Amino acid sequence: MNVDLSVNIGSLTLRNPIMLASGTVGYGNEISEFTDLNKLGAIITKSLSLKPRKGNPPQRITETPAGMLNAIGLANVGVEVFLKEKIPFLKKFDVPLICNIAASTIEEYVECTQILTEEETIKAFEINISCPNVREGGLIFGNDLNAVAKITDKVRSATDKPIIIKLSPNVSYIAAFAKAAKENGADAVSAINTLVGTAFNINTRKPKIQNVTGGLSGPAIKPVALAKVLEISKEVEIPIIGIGGIMDWKDVVEFMIAGSSAVQIGTLNFIDPSAPGKIVKQLEEYCEKMAIENISSLTASYIL
Amino acid sequence: MFIINAPVEEIIEIDHHIYLLKVNAPRITSIIKPGQFLNVRVSERVSPLLRRPFSVCDVDGEHLYLMFNILGEGTNILAHKLKGSEIDILGPLGNGFNIDGNYKTAVIVAGGLGAAPFPYFTRKLNGKKEILSFVGGKSKDDVLTYNLKNVKEATEDGSRGFRGNVVQLLEKNIESLKSKKIKIFACGPTLMLSALKSFCIKNDFDCEVSTECAMACGFGICQGCPIESTTEREKYLLVCKDGPVFNIKDIVI
Numbered sequence: 001m002n003v004d005l006s007v008n009i010g011s012l013t014l015r016n017p018i019m020l021a022s023g024t025v026g027y028g029n030e031i032s033e034f035t036d037l038n039k040l041g042a043i044i045t046k047s048l049s050l051k052p053r054k055g056n057p058p059q060r061i062t063e064t065p066a067g068m069l070n071a072i073g074l075a076n077v078g079v080e081v082f083l084k085e086k087i088p089f090l091k092k093f094d095v096p097l098i099c100n101i102a103a104s105t106i107e108e109y110v111e112c113t114q115i116l117t118e119e120e121t122i123k124a125f126e127i128n129i130s131c132p133n134v135r136e137g138g139l140i141f142g143n144d145l146n147a148v149a150k151i152t153d154k155v156r157s158a159t160d161k162p163i164i165i166k167l168s169p170n171v172s173y174i175a176a177f178a179k180a181a182k183e184n185g186a187d188a189v190s191a192i193n194t195l196v197g198t199a200f201n202i203n204t205r206k207p208k209i210q211n212v213t214g215g216l217s218g219p220a221i222k223p224v225a226l227a228k229v230l231e232i233s234k235e236v237e238i239p240i241i242g243i244g245g246i247m248d249w250k251d252v253v254e255f256m257i258a259g260s261s262a263v264q265i266g267t268l269n270f271i272d273p274s275a276p277g278k279i280v281k282q283l284e285e286y287c288e289k290m291a292i293e294n295i296s297s298l299t300a301s302y303i304l
Numbered sequence: 305m306f307i308i309n310a311p312v313e314e315i316i317e318i319d320h321h322i323y324l325l326k327v328n329a330p331r332i333t334s335i336i337k338p339g340q341f342l343n344v345r346v347s348e349r350v351s352p353l354l355r356r357p358f359s360v361c362d363v364d365g366e367h368l369y370l371m372f373n374i375l376g377e378g379t380n381i382l383a384h385k386l387k388g389s390e391i392d393i394l395g396p397l398g399n400g401f402n403i404d405g406n407y408k409t410a411v412i413v414a415g416g417l418g419a420a421p422f423p424y425f426t427r428k429l430n431g432k433k434e435i436l437s438f439v440g441g442k443s444k445d446d447v448l449t450y451n452l453k454n455v456k457e458a459t460e461d462g463s464r465g466f467r468g469n470v471v472q473l474l475e476k477n478i479e480s481l482k483s484k485k486i487k488i489f490a491c492g493p494t495l496m497l498s499a500l501k502s503f504c505i506k507n508d509f510d511c512e513v514s515t516e517c518a519m520a521c522g523f524g525i526c527q528g529c530p531i532e533s534t535t536e537r538e539k540y541l542l543v544c545k546d547g548p549v550f551n552i553k554d555i556v557i
Binding site for chain 2: 034219269272
């Protein structure tokens with residue numbers, strides 16, 4: 001049986017639903033030593049801002065039960081250096097490149113998008129309105145329905161390419177944000193970004209990460225992520241890219257059943273950077289075994 | 305860098321709660337340099353989740369040795385690995401020590417478990433350079449001298465060797481050190497490295513240090529292990545990729 005693994009995110013067709021999450025693959029060069037990028041659905045760059053960002057001081061990460069907290073603080077090379085130094089490497093691959101954009105002001109989102117949209121290698125944008133680790137922008141936008149609506153609307157008028165809004169789980173009703181994104185022209189949403197968390201050293205009584213709070217990721221957040229995906233899926237008609245603690249192909253299937261059209265692999269890349277390629281193969285085997293001709297038929301196939 | 309499954313050959317307790325993990329890993333031993341490190345997945349389970357970074361302790365033919373103490377759940381699992389079981393190792397990672405050069409004497413300065421990278425370093429330099437080892441710890445149980453040569457010890461409580469810290473011990477030997485063409489290679493706690501930096505600047509000694517930082521991936525994608533550079537203030541260096549070995553003058557410590 002020939003299994004069709006392809007999925008659509010708005011006008012973007014991916015050869016399979018496996019995407020590499022922003023902030024977990026840098027700009028692609030290191031992970032390409034472990035996994036064949038040409039076999040993946042898409043890769044999403046580390047968040048890019050208009051100017052380079054140094055990021056937060058150490059300690060930036062700490063492990064927690066079945067998860068990790070990070071407060072990298074959007075360290076990145078900036079749009080200009082990205083285009084000059086990072087794009088040439090990424091051009092060599094036949095995999096859709098999605099740029100994640102982070103900004104402190106609505107104008108900065110627009111300016112980044114305007115500059116990057118000129119580069120033909122970039123196939124879509126993921127707008128990061130939900131970074132929990134920076135003072136300006138980030139979550140301040142992600143928690144504000146009007147800001148999400150406005151950012152989506154302004155970025156929409158800056159590019160013809162698909163726009164994915166990366167939603168924060170740190171809200172009481174995520175579907176409202178997905179709806180605001182859809183109504184203002186977003187092609188898809190990705191859910192979820194990390195959950196705000198913290199951890200203390202009981203001897204020093206100091207937080208384990210310098211930023212005090214960080215973003216929780218890894219298998220610990222999977223049930224939360226699935227519930228958020230399901231909530232959006234039930235209430236808003238928009239493609240969802242599921243993210244949150246995926247460790248294997250079974251988790252991918254679960255995210256698709258809950259409503260995802262595609263998924264992003266994040267924390268797993270740190271542990272087993274060869275996993276994404278293997279998961280694609282295992283998904284194909286699963287579909288064959290279950291006689292699923294189109295993997296896209298799994299999306300929102302839940303029986304409640 | 306690559307991922308291998310290496311069979312465990314032995315777990316040796318060399319000293320009070322200090323272990324050596326011996327694995328067969330020819331792909332790694334044929335290329336790894338002293339000061340480089342490996343990121344070890346201690347279990348397939350989701351907790352502990354992340355790999356644990358260890359510097360290469362020693363290499364003997366196809367045998368790779370990692371030194372560790374039991375600090376938490378991950379190292380506890382590692383200490384109880386069974387002979388013949390396989391262990392998932394990602395590496396070699398980072399930049400090792402620059403052991404070539406026109407110095408005559410390699411001066412090792414190690415604090416506590418910072419001694420871990422130096423057995424392999426000593427093996428590589430043996431017969432090529434004179435090697436002097438200055439090893440310190442809080443108390444005699446913290447002084448690790450496994451497979452080191454020409455060792456001088458310092459303990460803060462005076463329970464073994466010189467009473468004081470290892471940099472004070474260097475100060476005590478300053479005349480002898482100044483009479484030789486030395487290069488210092490160091491690894492240890494941050495406080496030791498800060499004191500060592502002042503000592504090296506004051507005496508104009510060339511010094512490379514192996515640093516550490518909490519990290520997730522070990523090869524640059526998580527950006528979790530920044531270290532402040534003295535030359536480029538607008539961005540951080542990464543311990544995993546730009547280090548873990550740095551010239552002591554290049555980092556803020």
